[in-house]
Amino acid sequence: MRAGDEEMADVSGGTTRRRVLQVVGAGSMVGLAGCLHDDEPCDLSVRKEHIGGPVSYGDTTEFEITVCNEGDETCESTVTVTDDLPSGTTFATDSGSGWNCTESGGVVTCEHPNSSGLDGGDCLPTLTLAVDIGTVDEVGSEIANCVTVDQGDADLGHKQDCVKVPIEPSAGECDLAVTKSYDGDVILSGSSATFQVEVCNEGDGPCDDPVTVVDGLPSGVTFDSGSGTGWSCSQSSGSVVCTHSNSGGLAPGECLPVLDLTVTIGSMSQTGDQVRNCAALKVDDANASNDRDCVSVPVRPGEGKCDLAVTKSYGGDVVTAGTSTAFEIEVCNVGDGSCDDPVTVVDGLPSGVAFDSESGTGWNCTESGGTVTCTHSNSGGLAPGECLPVLELNVTVGSINETGDQIRNCVSIEGSDADTSNNRDCVSVPVQPGTGECDLSVTKSHTDGGLVTAGESTTFDIVVCNAGDGPCDDPVTVTDDLPSGVSFASGTGSGWTVSESGGIVTATHSNTGGLAESDCLPVLTLEVDVGSIDETGDQLRNCARVDSDDATADNNTDCTTVTVTQAIEGCNGLVIDKVAASQFTYGEQETYEITVCNPTDQQCDGQITVTDDLPGGMSFVSASGSGWSASASGGVVTATHPNNGNLAPGGCLPTLTLTVELVAAEQFPGGSDAVQNCAELIADGAIVDESCVTHVIWNV
Template identity: 30%
Template sequence: RGVVPPSLSYNPTPGTPINLSLGGFGGTGGASIQVTPVGGSGSGSFATTGLNCTITGNGAAAFSVSPSSFSFMPGSSSATIGLSCNAGQSPLLATLLCNESPGGSTGPQQSWPLQCPAALPIPPNLNYDPSPGSTITFSPGSGLIGTSTTASIRITPSGGFGTGFAATAQFNNCRISNESVPGTISGFQGTSFTFVGATTAVQTLNLSATLRASAVTGTLTCDQVLPGGGQRGSVIITPRSWPLQVAAGTQPAANLRLLKTASAQQVQVNEEFSYNVQASNVGSSPEFGLVVIDQVPSALTILSAAGPDWTCRVDANTVDCRLPELIGGRSADITIQVRAPNTPRSIANTARMTSLSTSTALVSSVSVDVVAPPPTPVDLAIDKSDSADPVRTGSSFSYLLAVSNLGAGDATGVRVEDVLPAGVTLIAATGPGWTCSGSSTISCTLTGVLAAGASSSVSIEVTAPSQATTLNNRATVSANEPDSNSANNADTESTSITTEPPPPPPLRADLGISGNAVPASVLTGQNVSFEIAVGNIGPDPATAVLFDGALSAALEAIGASGNGWTCTVNARQVECTRTSIAVNATESLTVTARVLPGATGIADMALQVTSSVTDPVLANNASRVAVSYQAGGADLSIVKTDSIDPVAAGAEFSYTLTVSNAGPEAASGVVVSDTLPASLSFVSASGAGFTCANTAGTVRCTLATPLPAGASAAATIAVRAPTAGSSISNEGVVSASTNDPNLANNRSTQTTQINDRTAEQISDLLEEAAVDPASEAALPVVSAECADPSSALADVCDEILDAADDGRTGEVTDALRAIAPDEVLAQQLVLREIATTQFFNVDARLNELRRGGGGFSLSGLTVNSGGQSIPLSLAGDALQAALGYGDDEGGLISPWGFFVNGNITDGKQDLRNASGRVGVDYSSRGITAGVDYRLSNRSVVGAALGYAKFTSDVNTGSELDAKSLLLTGYGSYYVNDRFYVDTRLTYGNVKLDQSRSIRFQIGGMQVDELARGDADSTQLTLATSMGYHLNYGAWTVTPNLGLRYIRNDVDAFTETGAGAYNVSYRDQSFKTTQATLGLQIGRAVSLDTGVLMPQFDFSLISENSDDPRAQASLANGSSSQLFRLDQQGSDSSYGSAGLGFVYLMANGRQAYISYRHTFGNDDFDRGSLNLGGRFEF
């Protein structure tokens, strides 16, 4: 049975390009090849197919293969060739070679092209010290209460790669939670650290804390923000937390004292009184952070709480007062005004005080007894009058008994007694609310209560005696309550009884007045209505009625009116009149008043009414109405507006925050605050009467003076919009130290639309930075890219626009210059110098020929023999004629010659930004070898092949290298013995290798990229020159003229390696014409071994070139805008001077060396060294 090794099948098949895919962020790619054995038979080494794999190529070092060797027998399982690579900034290429060895013999070699794509950007890992979750203990761990202690977190980045958003990690949005003593820990506010790519710069978050009386704990949480890997702008936010521990501080000497007292130890129900809380510092050092808390018992009503230098707030029944500092030896008082409850009780009240230096609260208490008021005494007065006097005998008349309560208390059980005189007969005794009994002694009792200030009357109708007499009738009044004035408890009326008819009685009208306040309780600054009723209980109508009202100092009158009344108002005095009030009628009027802001004392109105008619009862003609009030505060409101909407991105606009005070009181300590969104840049803030400051993006404007009720004030905040379009909502807040009864209108939000800037707007913004041809060429491209939010340059666009908006024009100019690919303009210089290298080498050969090499043109050479000199040219002609020159190969000198000439050139072109001239520092090494044939003693033709290698540094950090292979055909003809004409035609290919550095810093972004590109160029050169030899003994002087034409055509090419900054160049063409006028001076020196001919040449060169121009566009750009690169003023004139030596030796051998240097051009400098040799064959 035969032994056959298996054949191998591959997936993918050999020759298939393999692109090693990257597994997400990072720099490692992978791929594999499946190898399957097919067929075969037998066993042993001859039935085994071996496979050994290696990787070759320029990028092989970045690739690996594992495993690299296999053995397959018939029936073996498939195997996998594993491939991996470490990606770099640009794609890497290599080739996988796998050699098969079937049965131990040499088999076929399989190959696969490999490509490792450019590494994706990756954000750095953030390492924390201490690590998240570890407890951070502040140091030092001890100290006086109120002093500071610190702690820190070090953040070290590592492992990042690339630039831009996808390579950026952030650490921000730090906050404290569960802080056992709020306000202890600080330093974290506004923290924002950014780490980009391969940075290793360490950032430190420094925390500080204030030592308290007890240990303080809390938790610090900050967000770690990484790119999300999705669409641009998506992020992954990971909270990082650390428990915090701040040790307790050391208690200093106890210097604080707290004393609480009451204005009275005993008060009546509903009576107002006050507590005084006094904080004292008996030490010599100041105490800080004093806080007094008084939990006022709920039975008491808090009317106010204040104290000089204290900031007090009342929340329900809790008084919270704070004092930043109390210096040594001083005290500070707080007054708390309260109202007692309506039922008797004993009330204990405790105040507690803490400070930064106290570990235990200081406590002080006081008790107040609330008692019922003593019985209020009444003052009953009775006024007795008769309806007629005199009265005719036997006629009826009546007694009117008017009872008034002039006291402060209500009277109950009011009784009136009247003992009728003899002969007087009772008809009836009546009165509203009265119950009367008896016939001779009349007793009447009032049902209910006779309130303080009220009055009531009883009418007793009687019949006069039948005889004429004088009646003296006495009536008394009494009540259940003690009467403070018994002198007015009885009244006697004397009535004459006559037989004559009595005169008519005088008119009488008993007016009464009462009132109430609506509402019964108001705030300062609010209006109150006093509703007043004036009544007439007769017995006659009241005429010419006059009402007079006097307001207390806490009130001001606004107006008064009533049906039938005519009123006048003057400050706190109100007067109203009317024609009359009928019997038993009541007329109403209303007085409107306002409780003055900041009012103190009682707010009431004294009422009084009179008329032109006699009033039998004056006690009820006056009354007083009071209204209770509390401080009304200041109702502040704010309205926020924007100056422009929509706003162009990056433009300045302003917010106006208008604060209005609706009263009723003036507002003190008015503060307008505005926390600006992070995307807005603060410019300025001001306002009439305001002092404004910006701290970490929060603008606070403080009004220097109180804002009166009804007034308004405005602050203006100027900002700059972000560079990208968005919708921004911004809120303004107003606050004051004066109580605000309505907080709902203390905030105002304004939403402003930010529109993306157009390319034209961006161009106008950046135009100031385009100061030279390079930056001008970049301007339209950058403007178009920055107008597109999806542009690959979006990140750097944000920084460029921010810099332009901030006036950092120099940074913008540097960025535009770096982005502009003006380095390509150096190609014209490089190609021109390559042509010059070949020209110098061929020209050196022609110069050798003119100096006598190969027997061609022996002009100027002589043979010295004894005292005679014979021109070598004549000797040569004779010898050649005699020997039959040219007829066979045995001539005097061979017509064929071979030469090798070398050229070493170093030069530079100075950088001139203003004209667009790039700076080039270059060196060139060239070698030219050729063969020429002498057609006759006057003409020669030849061909030469030249190779040159050119290296140059362009601007800063960029390079342009070139390699050329040029073929030149040349010829020279002597018209006569002295006058010659040379011609050269060159054509060839130049390979250009460009490395362009894009390096600049703009704002916080550092850009450092390297773009690489290769281009092919063809070159055509045509040159001609002529000269005339003048001989002066051993000296030869040769004036000469020359003309050269150079044309270069460069193919389009595209850069790689610089990401968004890569550029695609269009085809380019350059033409240069050079005219020369020169003088060459040489001398022949005979030596034992040959002839040495030193020579000096001097040339003036006029160069006319196309201004270097190039057009290019961003390879990955979002717009079609072109870089239109242009170097101005390329024409120049300069000189060249050189010194050389030609050495002629036997058998047609020759050596040549010369050095030339340019002069007269401030922007260009070149030195060239030529070496050459010639041999016959």
């Protein structure tokens, strides 16, 4: 808030004419002259002011626009202001309570609904417009910007206000340029080669930030090492990333030490007859056109090497459970030398798939323990680019219970050659159920919202449906193994018969009419009694299972987890409240305040514990509060209070203040400026309450 704003803002966030006169002074708002005349109609005035420091080319700057009623009668219509942006400036953003702005052809039009009306002497909330400043050729030495408001009498003396802002020349700019080179005329396949990368400052200002170079290696080229004073390199998925701290900075015309990248060149079947290698700077500087450079080098054959590659394929989109199908395997020489040895491929069949037979000229296969091994004599050898006859494996696909909803089948070449990365290939194929199969599924849910009180009863609903594409005609049996501390009370549901033995509930339904596809049996409701929290723990996990040998076993069991709380007595009725006690800013230390109170009519005796699992990006600094002690481990803060004075009904413990430190914005996980932090209250060894606060982190 700028100087004087405190005097202009009233308690509702608006502005009065009297306060504008106090701050602006005579003459700064032309429309305020004569504001004391009697019976003036609605008469709007506008004032425009530049805010912020000096403006340079390429900057973003802001203007504030204030609209007031200089008349004595209320202005009730929607208020519209227009701002014809000067040459070289473009509209960026707007802000201001109730204002809505659009831009077209360089003219910004902003409207305020003025739904409550604007009394004489009152002003609308301030409208802030942000604009981007272009180059000196576009803007000139200053920007002159005017705003106009339309409403009121015909006297335009206070319907428009203008402001001029001088533009200061920008300081010199950093402009990094990268050059990639190779000291030679050709590269031999199968050999090592070294490329040079040089980074220089071609700008007129210093470059002080660390430098990162990314080199995307071409096909057939693998990274060996990177060297150069101050450089550090790593490689992932064919991209080499090298960084230099540039701790001394680069003045205009200076260069970093040369970076040498040593690589291995594969076979010509991988590289082709040349490699084109490019290096790029990860930088946002004055000139992007010199941030990337490439070099192309011819590749000549080295000593010829055999390089077998295997490909596995399936000639369809899906397989059907319970049917036979075939996969194809092809082995080719992609090297630059001949392959003369016998060839062996190994195929580990996935679950639910059984080997039937093979076909393919010269191939011979055997199967053991689900692994198919096939050999070919390759008596004539394979010249570069040649392939063996296609091998076809015929298999039987079992039920979808065995295979799941897809099969992934892989084949590998035994042995090693010039490049082992192409010696294995896989294919994944969806599996669809066979024609007309019953597939029962069960769903279990808690009817009381996932929360029960120890010592009370609660109910669960169980629904059995046919998720298959064929009818289910047999009787249905559901079993429910009750968890520790829970006992069976009753079971209801049309057509269901329910019994219990040894903690296992068994429910049967005759299903006399059968279940068509997508049909469900009537809901089965089980009522159970929940024991003490010592018997159940603080959670119940209860599962129901439908006894069925059908198309899919994965949906035959369903579980639900329910939180168990103690009945309100002693300390069990305590409540916790957590707030963010300050505006949170990246890179700063901020505070949370936590209050524990006893709203019950029971006395609470004994130690109170609060745990706070801090979100990623925050770390514990300290805790304060009379009687509180705290420590942190693994991001979880644990604070205890002896509660020696006993927590009487209606009383509260002293406020616990936690100070945390936030990492910088670019290091904060999650990619969002909103964060949620929760604290749990523990008394008598049980969680009795939780409080969460969600707030925004500012980047100042």
